[in-house]
Amino acid sequence: MSLTCQQISSILNTAPGLAVLNATHLSNGVVVDLPGLVPSCMVNGLSSTTTTNDLCRIIVNVTTSASSTNRIEAWLPDNWNGRFLATGNGGIGGCIDYANLQHGAGLGFATFGTNGGHDGQTGFEFFLNRPEDINDFGYRAIHAEAEAGKYIIEQYYGRKADYNYYSGCSTGGRQGFEEAILYPDDFHGILMGSMGVDWLHIVASKGILARRMGWPDLSSPKYITAAQWSAIVKAQIDLLDPLDGVTDGIIDDPTSHTIDPSIFGCGNDVLNSSLCLTDVQVQTVREIYEPLTNSEGDVVYPSFDLGADTSVFSANTKTVDGTTVPELTYTVLQDYWRGAVYNSSTWTPHNFTIADMDFAVNLNPGGINIAGGLSHNVSAYHFQGGKLLAYHGRADQTVTSAVSSRAFHRTAETLDLSLEQMHDFYRLFYVPGMGHCAGGVGAWSIGQPNVNRPPGEQFNNTDNNILLALVDWVEEGNAPQALVGTKFKGDRLGEEVEAQRTHCVYPSVSRWDGVGDAKKAESWRCELA
Ligand SMILES: *[C@@H]1O[C@H](CO)[C@@H](O)[C@H](O)[C@H]1NC(C)=O
Ligand SMILES: *[C@@H]1O[C@H](CO)[C@@H](O)[C@H](O)[C@H]1NC(C)=O
Numbered sequence: 001m002s003l004t005c006q007q008i009s010s011i012l013n014t015a016p017g018l019a020v021l022n023a024t025h026l027s028n029g030v031v032v033d034l035p036g037l038v039p040s041c042m043v044n045g046l047s048s049t050t051t052t053n054d055l056c057r058i059i060v061n062v063t064t065s066a067s068s069t070n071r072i073e074a075w076l077p078d079n080w081n082g083r084f085l086a087t088g089n090g091g092i093g094g095c096i097d098y099a100n101l102q103h104g105a106g107l108g109f110a111t112f113g114t115n116g117g118h119d120g121q122t123g124f125e126f127f128l129n130r131p132e133d134i135n136d137f138g139y140r141a142i143h144a145e146a147e148a149g150k151y152i153i154e155q156y157y158g159r160k161a162d163y164n165y166y167s168g169c170s171t172g173g174r175q176g177f178e179e180a181i182l183y184p185d186d187f188h189g190i191l192m193g194s195m196g197v198d199w200l201h202i203v204a205s206k207g208i209l210a211r212r213m214g215w216p217d218l219s220s221p222k223y224i225t226a227a228q229w230s231a232i233v234k235a236q237i238d239l240l241d242p243l244d245g246v247t248d249g250i251i252d253d254p255t256s257h258t259i260d261p262s263i264f265g266c267g268n269d270v271l272n273s274s275l276c277l278t279d280v281q282v283q284t285v286r287e288i289y290e291p292l293t294n295s296e297g298d299v300v301y302p303s304f305d306l307g308a309d310t311s312v313f314s315a316n317t318k319t320v321d322g323t324t325v326p327e328l329t330y331t332v333l334q335d336y337w338r339g340a341v342y343n344s345s346t347w348t349p350h351n352f353t354i355a356d357m358d359f360a361v362n363l364n365p366g367g368i369n370i371a372g373g374l375s376h377n378v379s380a381y382h383f384q385g386g387k388l389l390a391y392h393g394r395a396d397q398t399v400t401s402a403v404s405s406r407a408f409h410r411t412a413e414t415l416d417l418s419l420e421q422m423h424d425f426y427r428l429f430y431v432p433g434m435g436h437c438a439g440g441v442g443a444w445s446i447g448q449p450n451v452n453r454p455p456g457e458q459f460n461n462t463d464n465n466i467l468l469a470l471v472d473w474v475e476e477g478n479a480p481q482a483l484v485g486t487k488f489k490g491d492r493l494g495e496e497v498e499a500q501r502t503h504c505v506y507p508s509v510s511r512w513d514g515v516g517d518a519k520k521a522e523s524w525r526c527e528l529a
């Protein structure tokens with residue numbers, strides 16, 4: 001017997017560690033106001049969301065320690081497909097992922113979101129002297145969501161879910177991988193986008209790269225302006241894009257190319273006279289595309305991808321009272337080091353060095369760097385048949401794309417598995433021309449959530465939707481062989497299809513067949529690189 005949405009509160013309130021804030025039945029298409037939403041969690045400034053079917057919406061506090069609670073939101077569809085879907089966070093966390101709630105619930109999953117233990121994705125106060133909130137963000141929030149989610153589903157529907165899934169991108173990808181390492185019983189299938197594993201090195205890299213060009217000294221001879229970076233990246237694409245056979249604005253695999261940056265120097269005609277580089281600046285570009293090493297000289301973060309937008313380090317000034325001052329637009333570094341590493345509300349990354357990176361990595365606040373930093377040991381998850389499905393754009397400006405292949409290979413080493421054995425439980429899809437989690441000039445739409453738009457019949461299948469591909473793998477044993485990515489007009493699901501392309505299981509890559517329409521998926525084949 002299942003309960004009504006109204007009845008559920010009193011039952012859940014008797015469970016230790018749960019406190020219901022609201023439980024309301026909503027019809028399809030209802031606009032849901034989110035009055036308590038902090039500004040940094042308002043996607044495109046919106047403080048409301050829309051349901052994608054008839055469902056029971058439950059908001060609960062979950063106690064995770066004597067001094068911490070997480071807020072979890074459940075969207076429980078009336079026409080439930082029998083599955084649980086937990087979702088993660090982005091960036092520095094702190095926002096319930098409403099786009100994923102809509103997407104999952106729209107497909108019939110009992111879908112959950114979490115604030116990851118704090119509210120807001122900019123700021124540091126939510127971490128400063130709050131070690132348990134640092135722990136939630138580091139290793140615990142998704143486990144708390146999994147446990148509460150399973151309990152709520154059983155109470156509400158009167159039975160357990162048949163299968164338990166997780167989906168997250170960026171920080172959410174890190175959270176998924178960390179679940180597989182620490183809590184292998186939580187999920188049967190884990191979907192990890194642009195996985196931010198070895199998170200501290202990813203975040204630190206923004207500071208290191210900015211410092212490589214003399215920042216915060218904007219008059220340093222090494223400094224390269226944002227306008228110059230745009231021109232450099234455009235030239236990289238112009239030069240490398242045709243080498244993969246199709247001129248489509250996409251560098252299929254930036255890790256397979258190098259460019260001698262001296263071509264960007266003045267007198268080489270690649271950049272015009274107002275943008276071209278001095279010899280010192282040429283050397284800066286050379287250094288920027290070097291991988292990161294720690295103070296012991298070990299490589300700890302792969303090179304920034306050629307052709308990827310450089311804003312994470314090149315957008316590094318702001319205007320205060322008409323004066324330009326150095327400040328990274330990418331806020332996670334300053335916020336996290338202030339709140340969770342140095343416990344200082346005034347610290348800035350202006351003097352950031354490798355020592356600041358290493359200090360954080362050694363501290364490992366809240367176990368944040370377990371996933372893909374300290375560990376790749378998903379052996380228990382593997383042993384019990386769990387599946388890991390990863391995807392990553394090849395033009396990712398925030399998490400350089402080689403992070404995902406590195407995690408794949410290190411997992412293979414840790415578990416001592418061959419490629420074939422790895423493919424039995426862990427598959428990675430690269431998406432050429434996709435930025436961070438979504439967007440870009442490539443045929444990037446593979447079933448990532450799309451705000452306010454359910455996928456519709458044409459796209460809610462295992463070829464077009466990577467979440468449904470994961471379900472098919474877990475439940476039917478059909479491992480995904482290829483995915484069809486779509487470029488929609490205006491990047492809006494449901495609009496006109498401008499191009500499609502086949503995406504392949506790493507290490508295979510998709511190659512144009514040389515004859516067909518390059519905007520059609522069937523003109524692309526998966527081949528070993
Ligand atoms: C839920 O948690 C928040 C943040 O810890 C707290 O301010 C609020 O009082 C809690 N509400 C209930 C009903 O427990
Ligand atoms: C150089 O190119 C930039 C960007 O296209 C343009 O704005 C600028 O006017 C050009 N400068 C010269 C000297 O041609």
Ligand SMILES: *[C@@H]1O[C@H](CO)[C@@H](O)[C@H](O)[C@H]1NC(C)=O
Pocket residue numbers: 129130131134340341342343363
């Ligand atoms: C900051 O606080 C954390 C506990 O939240 C502690 O582990 C760490 O050592 C502190 N860092 C510094 C630089 O004092």
Ligand SMILES: *[C@@H]1O[C@H](CO)[C@@H](O)[C@H](O)[C@H]1NC(C)=O
Pocket residue numbers: 348350351
């Ligand atoms: C950075 O280091 C320089 C030289 O050591 C020092 O003068 C400056 O105050 C530091 N800046 C910040 C923001 O800490």
Ligand SMILES: *[C@@H]1O[C@H](CO)[C@@H](O)[C@H](O)[C@H]1NC(C)=O
Pocket residue numbers: 377379380414
């Ligand atoms: C991985 O974890 C398992 C327990 O789940 C343990 O038996 C094994 O020794 C670990 N492997 C490595 C390489 O640490």
Ligand SMILES: *[C@@H]1O[C@H](CO)[C@@H](O)[C@H](O)[C@H]1NC(C)=O
Pocket residue numbers: 107456457460461468
């Ligand atoms: C896809 O959508 C159609 C029409 O809404 C529906 O009948 C079907 O069950 C959906 N399939 C999946 C896998 O959700």
